[in-house]
Amino acid sequence: KLKEIIYGGKFETSKEAQMGIDFEQDLAIMNGNCDIIRTIPDDIWYPNKVKMYECIQGCEWQKKIEKVITFDNEEWLLKGFIDFYKPGTIFDIKTTKKYIPNEMKFLMSTQHLIYFECTGESLFRYLINSWDNPKNIYEEVYKRKENNLDRIIFNIRVCRNILLENGLDFLDIK
Numbered sequence: 001k002l003k004e005i006i007y008g009g010k011f012e013t014s015k016e017a018q019m020g021i022d023f024e025q026d027l028a029i030m031n032g033n034c035d036i037i038r039t040i041p042d043d044i045w046y047p048n049k050v051k052m053y054e055c056i057q058g059c060e061w062q063k064k065i066e067k068v069i070t071f072d073n074e075e076w077l078l079k080g081f082i083d084f085y086k087p088g089t090i091f092d093i094k095t096t097k098k099y100i101p102n103e104m105k106f107l108m109s110t111q112h113l114i115y116f117e118c119t120g121e122s123l124f125r126y127l128i129n130s131w132d133n134p135k136n137i138y139e140e141v142y143k144r145k146e147n148n149l150d151r152i153i154f155n156i157r158v159c160r161n162i163l164l165e166n167g168l169d170f171l172d173i174k
């Protein structure tokens with residue numbers, strides 16, 4: 001399974017993942033970023049989409065970012081796609097089965113660390129829709145810290161060690 005993930009094995013989108021993809025795409029349509037023509041359903045999730053749209057209005061959608069960093073005498077490519085971006089703020093749309101307010105679900109995520117490093121930005125906002133609560137959106141806000149790059153490097157080393165223990169390694173970026 002690990003080898004399949006690393007080397008790009010067959011990936012099937014689950015129903016839940018597709019709901020999240022559609023949710024974000026609806027926001028892109030509302031924001032004028034997406035050429036797909038479809039009516040956004042006026043369902044129980046529509047008010048949450050409107051609240052998120054008010055945050056991301058005017059943003060660029062799916063901005064590609066990348067940066068090469070060097071440590072341990074090797075080059076490493078950091079890259080990603082920002083859900084919604086405007087200078088000064090990175091927005092990431094999350095949908096989840098259940099969200100507990102103030103749990104800081106994404107605190108340990110490397111995503112915002114990598115996006116800070118690649119863009120130089122200092123504010124990252126996760127906008128969260130919880131499928132169990134159509135009346136609220138949630139938000140986790142992170143600010144760039146001095147040790148972000150150290151945390152990224154630590155995480156890469158841990159991941160690499162796991163791969164090496166399983167006879168695998170990261171793909172060469174050259």
